[in-house]
Amino acid sequence: MGQPRIVIVGAGPAGVRCAQTLLAAGIRPTLVDEGRRDGGQIYRRQPEGFTRPYAKLYGSEAARAQDLHESFAQVRAQIDYRPQTLAWNVWDRKLHIVRDGHASALDYDALILCPGATDRLMPVKGWQFAGTYSLGAAQIALKSQACSIGRRVVFMGTGPLLYLVASQYVQAGAQVAAVLDTSVASARVRALPKLLARFDVLRKGTALVASLKRAGVKMFNGIEPVEIVGTPDEGVKSVRFRLASGAIEQIDCDAIGMGYHLRPETQLADLARCAFRFDAATRQWLPQIDELGRSSEPGVYLAGDGVRVLGADGAENAGRLAAYAALIDQGREPQAGVLEALKREQRRMDRFREGLAQAFVWPAQQAAKLPDETIVCRCEGITAGELRRVIRDEGAQEANRAKALSRVGMGRCQGRYCAHAAAEIIAAAACIPLDQVGRLRGQAPVKPLAIATVEETE
The missing domain is CATH 3.50.50.60 (FAD/NAD(P)-binding domain)
Known part of the structure; x- marks a missing residue:
């Protein structure tokens, strides 16, 4: 029997530690990353030729950033690394990708999604x-x-x-x-x-x-x-x-x-048919996972800020856990005690995450106070007044219905920057709980593709 085909999306802290863990177990994963170089957003590398020191570039996180970069440099040649490659869809146990205008699909036995987060x-x-x-x-x-x-x-x-x-x-x-x-x-x-x-x-x-x-x-x-x-x-x-x-x-x-704060990039998890749940503490929908990062969909694992925003070191820990989950499901048990130590650390980090949500509250009440002329969806130029109109006049009390009638969330960012606020406006205007508004469904491609994209066979 050949090696399992394990594909990782994202070369940030979670993806790098995930790849490192799999490689140590004798498996050569494929690592797909939209970025030009490893590091993700938090440890984004400066361009070649720039010479700002780590302390100036990353501040208090300089040591961690340098360690992650050096760790990846050690494994880069041993994995199938694909930078500047957009993962734009998941369908029929294939990850659909595009690079330099050429689209293809990767078959997988295990898909580990570490796509990180964007601003909320x-x-x-x-x-x-x-x-x-x-x-x-x-x-x-x-x-x-x-x-x-x-x-x-x-x-x-x-x-x-x-x-x-x-x-x-x-x-x-x-x-x-x-x-x-x-x-x-x-x-x-x-x-x-x-x-x-x-x-x-x-x-x-x-x-x-x-x-x-x-x-x-x-x-x-x-x-x-x-x-x-x-x-x-x-x-x-x-x-x-x-x-x-x-x-x-x-x-x-x-x-x-x-x-x-940040919001997890959950579009690929949605396209992979993973189940979601409403998190009342942060007032957002998050993918369901077990302690190791297994999703509700067999063979799909989630790690890092793309599922729970725990910070860079929390993402590193989650990346290792997801790798072990994939290994266990492939019949490869880790050393005794390794998983328990990682799970204890993750529980500690999750408690801190709950503290951050309590200390730095998402200002939901501001949505109801926005003047009607305030633009909510910058891509489409949709105002708070227009969104309230489709709620009042057309009964659009569900996120996707409001999207269809107003175009909120239909732009280039696909709701990444307006969906959460739009849901709060809908809930306030309709006088219903936020979880009843639901969430915008993921659509492929998760980011725009060039019309000239050519499909190839991988």
Whole structure:
């Protein structure tokens, strides 16, 4: 009997550790990655010829980033590595991919999805103006292009990534005008028992906030975004927000980085027919997995931030677990004690994840307050008022029905940046619980393909 055909999607922390674990067990996996080089988003590599040191590029995560990059360098020649390759569909136990305009399909016995996460965004009036970026996009500009998104930048949202990106910009010498956090300090205090599950990470986060204060960055907690002020011709000019006291503040800037935690990239899991469940703590639909990362679909495994946002080290741990799950299902048992140690670590990380959701709350209530003229779907230009109209006049109380009638989520991003906020608007306007709104169904291709794409036989 030949080796099992194991295909991994994603060369971030989860995918790299997954490949490393399989290789150590004597299996040569295929690793498909959309990126130009390994590392994923969190450990995105700078282009060849750029010489910024790890400490400047990755801050407190420099040692982990370097270790992951070096680990992959050691195994790269021993695996079937396919960079710059988009996995765009899963069907009939085949992973459909495209590279350089050529499409093909990979048969698999086991498919391990490690696609990572993207920014979770809540619209604000004026966020369509040039100069408004997601936190992830702000990171890409810094890491891949060695430039700031603006001369005077404001970061707004909530969650650890908000402070990490702001700190990385300060480290790079950019002018950070302010960090605006929608969460309140008291929520962090209440979440402390869970956050203490990972004291080392908590300490790093506290150090990031302290470093920003030392750098003279203005810090605001418990704010409510009001408007990004700007013009279509000149872009962002300033941001207006409401303090906890009710007073309105305005800060001049020419760029804004926004983000409210991350949302798992679940489209491939959906296309693979994996079951989902509603997670009340984070108010989103997530794929169902067991402790090792097995999905409801036989032969499909999920790991990393593409299924639960646990951070880079949590993703590494999950990647190893998913690899072991695939090995066990292929009749290869790991060494005694290995799995239990990994599962204990994952439970600890999951407790910390719950603490983060409690400390940095997704601002669901903002959706109901958005003015009707606020653009919700930037791809299609759909406003909050138009979305409310199809709910009120046409009875669209389910996400896919609202999409069909309003085109919200039909654009290039396929709802990645508007689906969560749109669901909150629907729930508020229809006066129904969020889980009754449902979720947008995954559609192939998960990202646009060129019309000139040529199909080949693998």
